[in-house]
Amino acid sequence: MRINMQIKQTPSGAIAYCDATLETISTQWFTYDYWLNLSAITGSSKGRYTTWFVKPDISATDESEWVLRHYYRGGLMEKLSKDSYLFTGLKNTRAVAELSLLELLYSEGFAVPKPIAANVERNGLYYRADIIIERVDGAQDLVAQLSKSPMSDTQWQQLGACIAKFHQRGVYHADLNAKNILITPDKFYLIDFDRGEIRNPNPKWQGANLERLLRSFRKELAKLPSLAFTESNWQSLMKGYSQA
Known part of the structure; x- marks a missing residue:
């Protein structure tokens, strides 16, 4: 309701x-x-x-x-x-x-x-x-999380599935980046929907959304080489996304 x-x-x-x-x-x-x-x-x-x-x-x-x-x-x-x-x-x-x-x-x-x-x-x-x-209780953004410890392959797949659920609903996030994703002990949240909207699902904008997120991970990794992010992690995320 x-x-x-x-x-x-x-x-x-x-x-x-x-x-x-x-x-x-x-x-x-x-x-x-x-x-x-x-x-x-x-x-x-x-x-x-x-x-x-x-x-x-x-x-x-x-x-x-x-x-x-x-x-x-x-x-x-x-x-x-x-x-x-x-x-x-x-x-x-x-x-x-x-x-x-x-x-x-x-x-x-x-x-x-x-x-x-x-x-x-x-x-x-x-x-x-x-x-x-x-405020989401007990949450921190992914950059803060990955600067301290890695996520499991299962968690990366769960993140991919979470994003897929939004995309399947037609939710366009104008600034999907690693800091606009929160992690709690049991789930992921998306935050900061400024300029977001509901669109007809389409592989073009959905793919651009994912590419933006990947660029943000790579940008954060360039700033902090010890960040627990690898291209293999991204493949796990995409596996969860495609299987959702």
């Missing part, structure tokens, strides 16, 4: 959220200072920019955490505007589009983070955006 996404208008734009119990949500929830004042910042992940981990209920006894991510441009467009995008409708914004895709996949049982909320703030013809998802 689909999660029922709710839309809440704000003075500067709108918030989309996937749980009716979050009706008190405000734009403050999408700021670092809000969580800092609650002493709820639990960590961060640093790439080109920082993604924050927060504990939504500091009085709760469980370990659930959220991931707060702001949308930034990359490539040549970054030189023109670091985080501003042309507004062509709420559903077309990167944040709401990603939240909607995650909502669909999560409801269908795919291994993706649970979607929480997205924030869109308009300024004339342009907007800035943020997203909150649930």
